[in-house]
Amino acid sequence: MSTQQHAWLDQASNDPDLMQDFLSICGFGGRLAGTGEDEQALDWALGRLQGLGLEPQRLDIPYDGWSCRKASLELMAPGSAANQLSCHALLRSMSTPDTGLEAEVIDLGQGREADFERLGQAVPGKIVLVRHEYPFSPDHVHRRRKYDLAVDHGASGFLIANPYPGGGLMSGSSGRPVNGRGIPAAYIDHASGQALADALKSGPATVRLTIIGQEAPSASARIGILDIPGGSVDTIVISAHIDGHPLGASALDNATGVAVALAAARALRGRISRDTHSLRICLFSAEEWALAGSRCYLxxxxxxxxxxxxxxxxxxxxxxxxxxxxxxSGFPALDAYVREAAASAGLHIGTHLPLMPNSDHANFARSGIPALRLLAGFGKPDSRVRHILSGDDLPGIVKESELRQALKAVCAMADFALHLPSDALAALAAR
Structure with a gap:
């Protein structure tokens, strides 16, 4: 790496506004799409981008909106009062009757495909209990996949427990589309999952799950786009989603990404010229709704x-x-690209080739556009990343050094791509 490149990347990673931007984004709350917090945060972020002397666009993107009016869970005890358990409805859960859904629980452990096959004939009509998994590992099975398995096997309801001792409620999407088939579904905390597992040791256990949801058929999410034109129409896209969950402050997921994207735009603005490709900054919303915002945009x-x-x-x-x-995302040529760009910054960035459809990069990849997700803590279930989707996703669990490392990494990768010859850039799309 040249001394000049080293100096530029060091200066970029030392952006003086990075941490304050991160804290400002967290200050808008969890930023669940549909609450207005995501739009307030986006307006603030686009105001920051206007400081680059360019005018960002605001686009309204329709998505399948929904809100939860009521969610409760009771462990029924014959001859005594029901035991109230904690629950949080999955986004777009199917509703129960107003009086609730009363059914036996069946514990499927992790809730992987083999678990459903093993207990297949016992599942229909039951409310299945499965466990959340650390989402960033090679063998992870996503919550929505477990939900779909429950629906396919005839379960009447779906409960997914926080697997970490002492862990609280979590939030996430069922992925059920409007008028799509589905079942009532909720996250429960670790203590509630343990209470159900303990009750089942003594024989059948019955719960009453109540979820009353309301469709929002005309919902739209606002996204922000900023183009920084170079000498080529070929464009590198840096994206991050600004929406989050109602629990915590969605600090990891994804105030970190938005703050780094804003700082990267500031750093790269002066690197773009008629001798480079163009850069686009995309700030998406409705990502937590099964990646709806970026999907509709594309x-x-x-x-x-x-x-x-x-x-x-x-x-x-x-x-x-x-x-x-x-x-x-299944683009083999990106492996060498990441290694070279990381080396230019004096960093090590690992790679994982198979597509993991767990963020907006998946929609770019689906459209044939080479795409990667930059992520901390891959394969490290004991890292602080485990707190995403939970009430513990707060600013205090993010270290400044980690944000600055991510900023340096994305600046190195973007700058490397901006200066690639057109044929080399096009070659990244090979599969």
């Missing part, structure tokens, strides 16, 4: 415009551990 785009998007660097949960990994 689906509405013309093929001609999509063809100009040559690489997506998606920043999502880029702190919480001191290791960084690029999830490279």
């Amino acid at each position: 689906d509405q785009m013309s093929d001609a415009e999509k063809s100009r998007l040559k690489l997506n660097l998606n920043l999502d949960t880029v702190a919480g551990d001191d290791t960084l990994t690029a999830l490279t």
Whole structure:
């Protein structure tokens, strides 16, 4: 790495506003799409981008909105009062009757496909209990996959427990579309999961699950786009989602990514010229709603415009551990690209090739655009990243050094791509 490149990347990573931007984003709350907190945070973030002397766009993107009016869970005890347990409805859960759904619980452990096959005939009509898994590991099975298995096997309800002792409630999406088939579904805390497991040791256990949801058919999420034109129409996209969950402050997921994206835009603004490709900053919302915001954004785009998007660097949960990994979405050529760009910054960034559809990069990859997700803590279930989706996702669990490392990494990767010859940039799309 040249002395000049080293000095530029060091200066970029020392952005004086990085931490304050991160804290400001957290200050808007969990930023669940539909609450208004995400729109307030986006307006603030786009105001920050206006400081670059360019005017960002605001686009309204429709998505399947929904809100929870009531969620409760009771462990029924014959001859005595029901034991109230803690629960939090999955986004877009199917509703129960107003009086609740009363059914036996069946414990499927992790709730993987083999667990459903093993207990297949016992599942229909039961409320299944499964466990949340650390989402960033090679063998992770996503919550929505477990939910779909429960629906496919005829379960009447779905409970997913926090697996960490002392762990509280978590939040996430069922992925159920409007008018799609589904079942009532909720997260429960570790103590409630343990209470159900203990009750089942003595024989059948029955619960009453009540979830009353309300559709929001005209819901829209606001996203922000800033283009920094270079000498080429070929464009590198840096993306991050600004929406989050109602629990905690969505600090890891994804105030970290938004703060780094804003700082990267400031650092890269002066590196873009008629001798480079162009840069686009995308701040998405409704990511936590089964990636709806970026999916709709790309689906509405013309093929001609999509063809100009040559690489997506998606920043999502880029702190919480001191290791960084690029999830490279099934594009083998991105492995060498990441290694070279990381070396230019004096960093090590791991790679994981198979597509993990757990953030907005997946929609770019689905559109044939080379895409990666930069992520902290891959394969490290004991890292602070485990607190995403929970009430513990607060600013205090993020270290400044980790944010600065992520900023240096994305600046190195973006700058490397901005200066690639057009044929080398196009070659990243090979599969």
